[in-house]
Amino acid sequence: MQTFSQLGQADQTINKSRFIARAKRCEDERELALFLRQFASEHQTAGHLAYAFRLKTVDGIVARFSDAGEPTGTAGKPIMQMLDGQGYVNCCVAVVRYYGGINLGTGGLVRAYGGTAKQAMEQAGSLPFIEMVQLKVSTSYKRVDELTREVQKCHGEILDKHFDEGVHFLLKLPIDAARLIQAKF
Template sequence: MQTFRQLGQADQTIHKSRFIARANRCENERELALFLRQFASEHQTAGHLAYAFRMKTAEGIVARFSDAGEPAGTAGKPVMQMLDGQNYVNCCVAVIRYYGGINLGTGGLVRAYGGTAKMAMEQAGSIPFVEMVQLRISTTYKRVDELTREVQRLHGEVLDKQFDEAVHFLLKLPSDAAKQLQARF
């Protein structure tokens, strides 16, 4: 599995219709909704906002797409096929269309939406997907610096710290590293 390295964007005009695509990594449904809402608000006069996403959840991979009023299977579906075919997860690709007055036909729409999405995906690049988990660990005040350094070394993140007779951490770590860290602390 892989995910996007960075935000990717593409813009092209085909038979007077303008297609703008963005490819973005989204770690959860909240980030996904925010990404789509922001993209739509930047292009309020656009005729269509088609999208596709694949999200890894505890129940498995959730994959959905929307053709946004275009003929069925001509906008979101070609984008979804690219995400599926390259095994992307925690990713969303959205394509805005400003209608130019010329009908493209179903084949033309598939090529236009799919081609613009592909350009954005190429610009976003890919990295291997690393599944992250949240972990709660409590430790003594003496070991706080040691734990913090270890979390950084494992490419994790401290989400929250609470202090009382011990220090309680909420961490986000790669799933294989979480077991190692838990054994040490």
């Protein structure tokens, strides 16, 4: 599995219709919804906003797409096929269309939406997907620096700290590192 390494964008005009795509890594449904709302608000006069996404959840992979009023299977489905075929997770690709007055037909729409999405995905690049988990860890004040170094070493993140008799952390860590840190602290 892989995910996007950065934001990717593409813009092309096909038979007077303009297609603009954006590919983004989204860690959860909240971030995904925010991305789609923001993209839609930037392109309020566009005729269609097709999208596809795949998210890894505790229940498995959630995958959905929308053709946004285009003929069934001509907009969101080709985007989903690329995400699925290349094994992307925690990713969303959205494509808006500004209608240019010329009907493209079903084959033309599939090529236009799919091609624009592919360009945005290529620009976004890829990196291996590493599953992350949240972990609560409590430690003494003496071991705070040691724990902080361990979190940095495994490319984790400290989400929250709480101080009382000890120090209580909420961490976001790669799943393998979480097991090691939990055993160590």
